Amino acid sequence: MARKTGSHSEITGPKIRAEAQRLFARHGFAAVSMRQIAGAVGVQAGALYLYTPDKEALLFDLLKTHMDELIAAWHAEPGGGDAHARLERFVRFHIRFNLERAEAVFLSYMELRNLSPENFAVIEGLRKTYETELEAILKAGQDEGVFLIPDTKLATMAIIAMLTGVNTWFREGGRLSRATVADIYWDMVRKSVGA
Amino acid sequence: MARKTGSHSEITGPKIRAEAQRLFARHGFAAVSMRQIAGAVGVQAGALYLYTPDKEALLFDLLKTHMDELIAAWHAEPGGGDAHARLERFVRFHIRFNLERAEAVFLSYMELRNLSPENFAVIEGLRKTYETELEAILKAGQDEGVFLIPDTKLATMAIIAMLTGVNTWFREGGRLSRATVADIYWDMVRKSVGA
DNA sequence: ACGCTAACTGAACGGGCGTTCATTATCAAA
DNA sequence: TTTGATAATGAACGCCCGTTCAGTTAGCGT
Structure with a gap:
């Protein structure tokens, strides 16, 4: 054969x-x-x-593709509106996209340390790019006076960690639907930034 | 030799x-x-x-010890007071304890899947025990009317994810001190539960 | 000083690892 | 129908894995 x-x-x-x-x-x-x-x-x-070419390249390919698609999908979302509206879109987008690709999200959080320094830097850069999208919204809201945030960098990390955490416990067919979960998280995020 | x-x-x-x-x-x-x-x-x-006895038992010992100490340390914290005060204590405790034991925290989040089903269940049980401590505070605040939370279970997961996230980015000697970070996170948590 | 026990060595066991490569079967274009 | 490119095999390479165990040395109570 x-x-x-x-x-x-x-x-x-x-x-x-x-x-x-x-x-x-x-x-x-x-x-x-x-x-x-x-x-x-x-x-x-x-x-x-x-x-x-080797095992690590296979992992890197998965992580890189995921991050590229994450950023591309966010850019494909409708833009515009005030900071409040943009933050809501970000929250709902993040939860939806991450739940749709639970395996890839899990991987890109857990297996970063198995990358070479160069490949690690690439993924970290893409993650930073994505986080900056949220931070820009928070800054805008702060400038517009609709948000009350002590530190936008911290708020960025806090919100992303909170949202990504959904992946660790959400199970399809559980007590709450994706939509309900997104509603509740948006409510908490909204209040946490003082809007 | x-x-x-x-x-x-x-x-x-x-x-x-x-x-x-x-x-x-x-x-x-x-x-x-x-x-x-x-x-x-x-x-x-x-x-x-x-x-x-074997490699897995070594890992389990580390995780079990960590979880036991986490719960013991929380129980050693002063109790009493209203829900608002207890929540603040929880937030500050969680951040402080987790930053003090970054390696153990990291392990107990990343390496759970390398445990046998029985050992996994033990650690999961301890985690659940700890989470229930926070949930009890949120429920109490809800009953007292000082918190406005759509779903206490979700809020529990959201807050823990947010707080634990500090470990992923905090670096000693960075822009912010531990105390400042705790202050800001407490501010966000407080607002997110509507207090 | 002796003897028992606790602490550790070093070699060995069977097996799985990532990766390479000569070889072969299939596919698609001429 | 021939032919070159493509997609795969399966054996082999050297190496490292978790774990066991007979043997050896240090510590220590008597």
């Missing part, structure tokens, strides 16, 4: 990334072997190296 | 736990070998098994 019938790189490539994401999120990067990933995909371990 | 000069289990035992915590926090449980831990302690790998 060598090449399989019906095999195509446009199928195997995404399949590898999907299975790697699933397994990394479930067991952790270091605890998952290339052979496990290959097994989940349905190929031998050697075949993975047609799609990635 | 066999037994080393000046060797005592009361010294080696804690040293192993300390080095394991440091290494697990830095590189992740799965990425750290027993030989690395032994090397950091200054013994051979086999010696570790005089102090732990």
Whole structure:
């Protein structure tokens, strides 16, 4: 046996990334072997190296793609309005997007330390970019006089941590719907910035 | 060479736990070998098994001890007062305690999945116990009419996530002192529950 | 000074790791 | 139908893993 019938790189490539994401999120990067990933995909371990130079590059690809898509999705949201409206959109967007991609979010928080310093810096830069989007809203609200925030940098970190925390406990079909959760979190965020 | 000069289990035992915590926090449980831990302690790998039945038990011991100490430390805090005062004490306690033990906190959030189901349940139970302490305060404030919270369970998770988030960015000697950070977070928490 | 016990070594066990590569089967264009 | 490119195999490489254990030395009560 060598090449399989019906095999195509446009199928195997995404399949590898999907299975790697699933397994990394479930067991952790270091605890998952290339052979496990290959097994989940349905190929031998050697075949993975047609799609990635090494294991770390596979992780980096997942994290980078996620961060790029996060930022792109936020930019695709409707802009404009006052700081109050923009903050509400950010809160609802963040919760929605992160719940839709729980595995990728989990990965990008847990597995950063498995990246080389250069790759780590890239992801950190993208995260900073995203955080700056929220901080800009808070600053604008502060200038407009609709928010009362002692420190916008701190408020940024506090709000993001609070929102991202939803991923740790939310379960589909639980007591509350996504919409209700978003409503309540928005209520808390709104009040916390004094609006 | 066999037994080393000046060797005592009361010294080696804690040293192993300390080095394991440091290494697990830095590189992740799965990425750290027993030989690395032994090397950091200054013994051979086999010696570790005089102090732990296996690698996972070492991790569990660290997590369990941390959670026990967290809960004990909270119970040692002065009680009494109205919900407003108790919430402030909780916020300041959580930030202070977690910053004091950053490595243990990091571990107990990141490495839970490396525990067996039984051990996982134990740590989860202790976490739940701690969270319930906060929830009781929020409920009391709700009943007293000093808080305005749509859902106390959600508010509990939101506040804990927000507070624990401090650990991800706070650096000693940075722009803000611990005390200032605690002040600002308390301000945001207070407002978010409508007090 | 002796003997018991506690503390540790160092080698070994079987197994899994990430990665490479010669080889082979399939696909798609000519 | 031939042919070159593509997608995969499967064996092998050297290395490190968690764990065990017989043997050895240091500490210490008697």
